Amino acid sequence: MSNEATLHGHPEVGAAHDAHHDDHGGHHHKETFITKYVFSQDHKMIAKQFLITGMIWAIIGGLMSVLFRLQLGYPDAHFQFLEDLLGSKWAKGGQIQPEFYYALVTMHGTILVFFVLTGGLSGTFANFLIPLQIGARDMASPMLNMLSYWFFLTASIVMMTSLFIETGPASGGWTSYPPLSALGDASEGSKTGMDLWIISMALFVVSSLLGGLNYISTVLNMRTKGMSMTRLPLTIWALFFTAILGVLSFPVLLSGFILLLFDRHGGTSFYLSDIFLATTGKALPNEGGSAILYQHLFWFLGHPEVYIIILPAMGLVSEVMSVNARKPIFGYIAMVGSMFAIAILAFLVWAHHMFVTGLNPFLGSVFVLLTLLIAVPSAIKVFNWLTTLWRGNIKFTPAMLFAIGFVSTFISGGLTGIFLGNSTLDIQLHDTYFVIAHFHIVMGVSGILGMFAGIYHWFPKMYGRYMNNTMAYIHFWITLIGAYLIFWPMHYEGLAGMPRRYLDYSNWISFNQFGGLNRFISTVAMIVFAIQLLFVFNFFYSIFKGRRVMTRNPYDSTTLEWTAPIRPGHGNWPGEIPEVHRWPYDYAKDGRDFIPQTEPLGSNESAH
Amino acid sequence: MNEQRKRIHPHKFTLWVALGSIVMMFAGLTSAYVVKRDAANWTTFSIPKAFWYSTVAILISSLTIQMSLKAFKDREMLRYRNLLTTTAVLGILFMLLQWIGFRQIWNTGVTLKGSGGGQFLYVIAGLHVVHVLGGVIALIVMFIKAFASKVRSYNSVPIEVMSTYWHFVDLLWIYLFIFFSLIK
DSSP, rough: HHHHOOOOOHHHHHHHHHOOOOSSOOOOOOOOOHHHIIIIOOHHHHHHHHHHHHHHHHHHHHHHHHHHHHHHHHHTTTOHHHHHHOOOOGGGGGGGOOHHHHHOOOOHHHIIIIIIIIIIIHHHHHHHHHHHHHHHHOSSSSSHHHHHHHHHHHHHHHHHHHTTTTTOSSTTTTTTTTTTTTTTTTTTGGGGHHHHHHHHHHHHHHHHHHHHHHHHHHHHHHOTTOGGGGGOOOOHHHHHHHHHHHHHHHHHHHHHHHHHHHHHTOOSSSOOOOEEEEEEEEEEEOOOHHHHHHHHHHHHHHHHHHHHHHHHHHHEEEEHHHHHSSSOTEEEEEEEHHHHHHHHHTTTTTTOOOGTOOOOOOHHHEEEEEEEEHHHHHHHHHHHHHHHHOOOOOOOOOOHHHHHHHHHHHHHHHHHHEEEEESSHHHHHHHHHHHHHHIIIIIHHHHHHHHHHHHHHHHHHSSSSSOOOOOOOOOHHHHHHEEEEEEEEHHHHTTTBBBOOOOOOOOOOHTTTTHHHHHHHHHHHHHHHHHHHHHHHHHHHHHHHBOOOOSSOOOOOSSSGGSSSOOTTTTSSSSSSSOOHHHHHOOTTEOOOOOOOTTTOOOOOOOO | HHHHHOOHHHHHHHHHHHHHHHHHHHHHHHHHHHHHHHHHTOOOOOOOOHHHHHHHHHHHHHHHHHHHHHHHTTTTHHHHHHHHHHHHHHHHHHHHHHHHHHHHHHTTTTOBSSSSHHHHHHHHHHHHHHHHHHHHHHHHHHHHHHHHHHOOOOOHHHHHHHHHHHHHHHHHHHHHHHHHOOOO
């Protein structure tokens, strides 16, 4: 249906917008406020919508972590303002109640993983960069693209609503394992909050699929003349693999959710068997179900999901690094090949999240092997980044610092993955703070650092103005140092066996030795959160008051987006779309600082 | 733009990727079925007669949409509209027959209680019906457009996309039908 609606979209975008482009503000005579800023089909505007929605979510999700860090750092303290703010049900006597604590960690995970680092990251940069860097006027289907954002926003609104209902939002962990998530009587958060969570996530899946379909067909079908696949910037390759992962794994998650919904409301027992519910004092009639089945379906998405988060960050970092090191990216084909390997392996390792579920040990050893294999492409990528930096003429822009920061956290977080990938070590480390430390550094912090690198780097292209560098440098150093100070100590806590998701550790002799450490972590977490607000201020201030971009290509970059006007209209290029003659990494070649992709090969010049 | 014209139309390509995505969802569900079947307390059901009739209905509808595509390409618009209508009617008939089939299974005592083959059938075949319903709605929209549009459009991409999708839901049902018949 949507296809017909957009059938005539392309010629219009191509023809009408070419003629009416202007540099001062991009006002198009057909565009009203509504079609330009709200129901926009322009990929650049949709990217900004994703970005700002993602930023709002990041602030909410981050604030939740501050709240539960307050509890973990100061389990005995009474913060009267919490009761004033949240009411006596959630923060009685100024102390975070257990139900609320679980709701906070659940929502923090859901929001950051899906709404910030999937919707916010892929949604922003796939939308913004794909058409601009491959030389297309817009996505294959601008209509589906717009719908992708509106599904994302609807999912966001449903999830947000669940924060304000009487029984509170879902609180069974971001993974929503049954039986807790399947039985409304099991906990407060398993009631309406859980239903809203499932509905919101289903909408989110639809949004991801619509977006992913578009990204794939745009990359494969809409490239400009001369833009062969091996001339694509690595950002596009990364976003392309990300989209494939999403399109193949999200539907499986949806099927898991559908079965979960039937268990909740249809009376089936796909996941339920032999349950006695202490809250109601009743034995349930459900027989024959398997909670492990849900875990398989969930992690079949859940594992590719972590690559859905990290691949775009890798792509952004590769591009930013090459531009700012003034050197070609080292091992372009190896970079593409390793991303391909990661994308394949992503589907073959899900059971390493389930080593302690009673999985057959032989099967476990297969998953250990496949999991550890991921170290190979990851290491290739790391070496390629380091060799790109090696003897480069490095410009330490904020984007470059974040890119280098990404490599740092990706290494230190990735190494602990080798510990966790072993099924024997996992018996000790499973569900401890070691896991928390690992995935926060390798996925959370790395993902967000990659996203910051992308935002700082492409902000001038998005808004035609620069962000403030001083604020950016302060933001970078406090974020990077803070992230290490928060998550590094958690490794020690985890090795000592400190389990995740507990409300209060002070009652255990083995864990209350970490009281001081927890207070330290909480303090740093608050400082780091506060400094993110500086970034938010910088972002919005610079949109309106930042220094104006005066040249088309401020970074002396080779890629196509910098050949477009400073503030491109819908359709991106007035007149013809530029033709591409070379790969995107011709830096420091033949005595020249950079050669744009649009420049034909010289008579005595060979392709890279 | 000329370069792009030589390649497969982006909308058609998008559909193929979407079909891959739908395949993954049903692959997820049918593998859950296979895994679950080996566990204790598995219950079975027998394939109702109505499913045989519905299979015939959807097979014929695949034929009619193919003929309507051909009619469109030959610019026989009346024939095109008639065949499109026939396809939509057969689609609705298919859904009705599926519903009757579900009722027949339900009446043998297989309800939503439990976690055996019957419950999986309701979910999986039910989801398939939802996909057919989506196709029928799209057909109705195309039908209205075929009458309402003042400008005659000879662009065959929408009807090609439609017929590919329709063949897909047909094939998907054949797969599910064989799956449920053989793996019990």
